[in-house]
Amino acid sequence: GAVVSQHPSWVICKSGTSVKIECRSLDFQATTMFWYRQFPKQSLMLMATSNEGSKATYEQGVEKDKFLINHASLTLSTLTVTSAHPEDSSFYICSATNRATNEKLFFGSGTQLSVL
Amino acid sequence: LAKTTQPISMDSYEGQEVNITCSHNNIATNDYITWYQQFPSQGPRFIIQGYKTKVTNEVASLFIPADRKSSTLSLPRVSLSDTAVYYCLVPSSNTGKLIFGQGTTLQVKP
Numbered sequence: 001g002a003v004v005s006q007h008p009s010w011v012i013c014k015s016g017t018s019v020k021i022e023c024r025s026l027d028f029q030a031t032t033m034f035w036y037r038q039f040p041k042q043s044l045m046l047m048a049t050s051n052e053g054s055k056a057t058y059e060q061g062v063e064k065d066k067f068l069i070n071h072a073s074l075t076l077s078t079l080t081v082t083s084a085h086p087e088d089s090s091f092y093i094c095s096a097t098n099r100a101t102n103e104k105l106f107f108g109s110g111t112q113l114s115v116l
Numbered sequence: 117l118a119k120t121t122q123p124i125s126m127d128s129y130e131g132q133e134v135n136i137t138c139s140h141n142n143i144a145t146n147d148y149i150t151w152y153q154q155f156p157s158q159g160p161r162f163i164i165q166g167y168k169t170k171v172t173n174e175v176a177s178l179f180i181p182a183d184r185k186s187s188t189l190s191l192p193r194v195s196l197s198d199t200a201v202y203y204c205l206v207p208s209s210n211t212g213k214l215i216f217g218q219g220t221t222l223q224v225k226p
Contacts, residue, residue, distance in 0.1 A: 034213065043203075043219055044160070046214070049211065094159075095214070104165060105212065105214055106162060107152075110157065
């Protein structure tokens with residue numbers, strides 16, 4: 001099946017710093033990527049939808065200036081957590097699909113962010 | 117977006133068949149039903165997708181009745197490694213969005 005690569009798999013940072021997470025589709029063109037966050041023992045919460053070449057659409061309650069999403073190419077989307085705080089500590093997961101070809105939605109392996 | 121409802125948890129024993137039913141009463145005509153599996157600290161993994169009747173692949177079967185208001189994921193002869201959370205999802209046919217519900221935590225016992 002299709003592969004979505006997400007890096008890093010885990011990151012520890014100091015409060016106030018910014019962290020960038022990359023999501024790549026390795027064997028298909030991802031016209032659309034979704035970013036989720038997941039707290040322990042909870043379900044995935046959709047943060048934003050990004051379509052290649054256009055601005056991301058954020059879900060209600062998600063701060064767009066806090067979570068910067070860039071989807072500049074058909075194989076790469078990035079999520080930058082700016083000025084991270086301990087409450088941003090979470091498991092972040094990206095997913096990708098090609099809506100033009102009805103590709104299924106495939107998920108990355110996730111990034112565990114810990115903010116000290 | 118079609119809302120899904122599924123049992124929060126299920127227990128089973130190794131070698132048994134497990135059926136997890138999900139209801140999606142307001143599914144739209146063009147919507148597909150998709151099931152994912154998630155292990156702790158990993159991204160969800162696609163299991164199976166269907167539109168109507170029955171779909172089978174190497175790991176599971178998906179049964180969808182004619183009214184499509186529910187679906188049942190069938191896992192044949194589960195093993196301990198099938199212990200995971202299983203999500204029933206109906207992607208929006210307009211946006212492709214996947215909104216996750218609580219999922220079903222399956223515990224397989226020896």
